[in-house]
Amino acid sequence: MSMADYLKNIREKHLKKRKERNPDYPIAVWIQNDVFRDKTFGQSFTIILRTKGCKWAYDSGGCTMCSYLMDASPAEITSENLKNQFDSAVEKYKDQLNKNMSIKLFTSGSFLDTFEIPLETREYIFKRIEEMGAKEVAIESRAEFVTPENMESIKNILSCNIEIGVGIESLNEKIRNVAIHKGVPTKAIENAFSVAEEYDVGIKAYILIKPPFISEKEAIADAIDTANKCIEMGCSRISFCPASIHKGTLIETLWKKNQYRPPFLWSILEILKEVKSKNPDALVMCDTAGVSSKRGAHNNIDCTCNDKIKDIFNDFTVTQKIEKLDIECDCKKEWIEYMEYEQKNIVPLGDEKLI
Numbered sequence: 499m500s501m502a503d504y505l506k507n508i509r510e511k512h513l514k515k516r517k518e519r520n521p522d523y524p525i526a527v528w529i530q531n532d533v534f535r536d537k538t539f540g541q542s543f544t545i546i547l548r549t550k551g552c553k554w555a556y557d558s559g560g561c562t563m564c565s566y567l568m569d570a571s572p573a574e575i576t577s578e579n580l581k582n583q584f585d586s587a588v589e590k591y592k593d594q595l596n597k598n599m600s601i602k603l604f605t606s607g608s609f610l611d612t613f614e615i616p617l618e619t620r621e622y623i624f625k626r627i628e629e630m631g632a633k634e635v636a637i638e639s640r641a642e643f644v645t646p647e648n649m650e651s652i653k654n655i656l657s658c659n660i661e662i663g664v665g666i667e668s669l670n671e672k673i674r675n676v677a678i679h680k681g682v683p684t685k686a687i688e689n690a691f692s693v694a695e696e697y698d699v700g701i702k703a704y705i706l707i708k709p710p711f712i713s714e715k716e717a718i719a720d721a722i723d724t725a726n727k728c729i730e731m732g733c734s735r736i737s738f739c740p741a742s743i744h745k746g747t748l749i750e751t752l753w754k755k756n757q758y759r760p761p762f763l764w765s766i767l768e769i770l771k772e773v774k775s776k777n778p779d780a781l782v783m784c785d786t787a788g789v790s791s792k793r794g795a796h797n798n799i800d801c802t803c804n805d806k807i808k809d810i811f812n813d814f815t816v817t818q819k820i821e822k823l824d825i826e827c828d829c830k831k832e833w834i835e836y837m838e839y840e841q842k843n844i845v846p847l848g849d850e851k852l853i
């Protein structure tokens with residue numbers, strides 16, 4: 499059985515559990531403090547639109563750590579539904595919105611894929627934002643949709659700063675396309691960077707910390723190398739995504755068989771320190787979804803340092819101060835022992851104590 503068939507199989511079983519939701523309301527909407535592409539601070543207004551979902555996940559089973567398709571709609575979502583989702587989000591927060599905000603439009607997939615958001619809907623949403631005024635607009639998309647045509651369709655309407663979050667995950671082709679099953683050739687990533695530069699659009703590089711099938715040590719080296727290269731290629735910021743175990747994914751299967759463990763927080767601290775010290779002017783952020791829980795990145799799960807380090811990641815993201823990353827705890831030696839043991843092993847280790 500091919501990797502794609504295997505992934506499709508486990509995904510299809512889970513998709514049967516998807517519930518139908520009101521197609522006129524987004525998955526989530528919120529306002530939060532944030533850092534903008536120009537490194538200033540302010541507030542962002544995030545809307546997660548409910549679409550049909552990521553086409554790559556339907557066609558090929560998708561990426562080995564991703565369960566976004568579970569949030570997507572099992573029923574058809576029309577252009578009208580999507581416009582209503584956007585309008586209802588704006589209506590709900592109308593008293594708090596202002597022209598100095600960043601507006602983030604996410605879909606748990608690719609905003610620029612017309613399979614998810616038809617061109618006409620995209621233009622409607624951008625026109626409304628242009629009328630409302632915004633300091634920045636952020637969207638997310640797979641690299642192959644960062645094309646001159648798509649950049650023109652955005653730039654023809656929006657006059658503010660634009661940033662596209664692209665799942666680079668790893669710049670090691672084998673790790674990206676075999677271990678993660680991303681299905682994005684390196685050429686497509688290089689094209690996305692050069693098209694974005696040509697149109698003065700920022701690329702926020704999402705980098706996965708600890709894909710499956712590689713050891714903790716290899717994962718640290720890969721994340722550092724990928725981030726340094728993305729900065730060299732001109733990304734507007736780095737957003738590290740420590741892997742967590744979502745239902746219906748391949749990494750959940752491996753985790754249950756004790757063949758995968760989410761990253762240690764010590765590894766993430768090392769990655770952040772390395773990348774920030776080598777690139778002091780780069781914006782380097784770390785997502786903390788799932789961090790400190792059993793299914794998310796964690797140190798020894800019983801240790802009190804887990805929550806402290808999660809706060810440190812959040813603090814570092816908004817201050818960009820490298821000294822915030824200094825913390826010590828006795829459990830650090832378990833991380834060192836784990837990596838030494840794993841290096842002698844022939845397959846990556848899970849979470850169960852063997853040492």
Ligand code: SF4
Nearest residue numbers: 552555560561564607
């Ligand atoms: S990570 Fe992105 S490209 Fe991969 S399956 Fe999830 S939504 Fe699709």
Ligand SMILES: [Zn+2]
Nearest residue numbers: 801803827829
């Ligand atoms: Zn500890």
